[in-house]
Amino acid sequence: MLLTTTAAAALMLLQQAPxxxxxxxxxxxxxxxxxxxxxxxxPVDPYTQSNANAGAKPYDGAVLAADFGGREGIARxxxxxxxxxxxxxxxxDIFAANDMVRLKRTLGEQFCYLLGAGCEYTGRDMxxxxxxxxVTKADLNALVENLQIAMREAGVPFAAQNRLLSKLAPASxxxxxx
Ligand code: HEM
Numbered sequence: 001m002l003l004t005t006t007a008a009a010a011l012m013l014l015q016q017a018p019x020x021x022x023x024x025x026x027x028x029x030x031x032x033x034x035x036x037x038x039x040x041x042x043p044v045d046p047y048t049q050s051n052a053n054a055g056a057k058p059y060d061g062a063v064l065a066a067d068f069g070g071r072e073g074i075a076r077x078x079x080x081x082x083x084x085x086x087x088x089x090x091x092x093d094i095f096a097a098n099d100m101v102r103l104k105r106t107l108g109e110q111f112c113y114l115l116g117a118g119c120e121y122t123g124r125d126m127x128x129x130x131x132x133x134x135v136t137k138a139d140l141n142a143l144v145e146n147l148q149i150a151m152r153e154a155g156v157p158f159a160a161q162n163r164l165l166s167k168l169a170p171a172s173x174x175x176x177x178x
Pocket of ligand 1: 130169172
């Protein structure tokens with residue numbers, strides 16, 4: 001009799017157990033994003049591409065871009081800034097939650113566009129890109145410090161460093177949330 005009761009209880013439990021094929025992400029409304037097979041980037045919500053999204057007008061002429069080592073140098077500086085920020089305990093959490101593959105590309109495009117090195121900026125505007133990230137003034141200072149380290153390491157002259165920073169500074173108002 002005891003065996004029968006136990007067996008019946010086990011059977012009931014088994015019947016309640018979910019099918020192994022249940023898609024729990026769908027059940028809980030979790031959106032699963034997959035990286036693009038070619039670019040390795042995660043998809044973002046649709047937006048209108050425009051150089052205006054870079055947040056400032058570009059410099060004119062090739063001299064400044066040359067100070068940054070041209071397009072390749074600029075891309076390296078952007079990627080290094082992202083790497084330093086990802087490893088920076090002050091702001092690492094914000095970066096860890098996002099797509100660094102895309103950020104390296106779009107940040108590089110933004111710098112390249114603003115420095116007049118002939119790139120198109122294909123990323124989002126600064127307000128949209130940083131929405132609900134809760135970035136503080138201290139976070140911004142940390143990121144700027146990392147960019148300065150990356151530029152110094154790359155041997156960018158101090159005056160040229162400041163010219164890039166002066167193009168980025170106005171974006172602060174769209175990035176800082178608290
Ligand atoms: C003047 C300062 C800054 C500039 C010029 C800047 C620039 C950018 C650019 C160009 C993007 C890419 C947008 C896109 O791919 O569509 C981006 C995204 C991002 N930024 Fe910034 N940023 C600044 C400050 C900061 C700060 C202070 C933080 C955090 C400490 C931060 C964290 C991020 C993160 C995590 C993303 C990725 C967002 C995503 O993938 O959804 N940024 N930023």
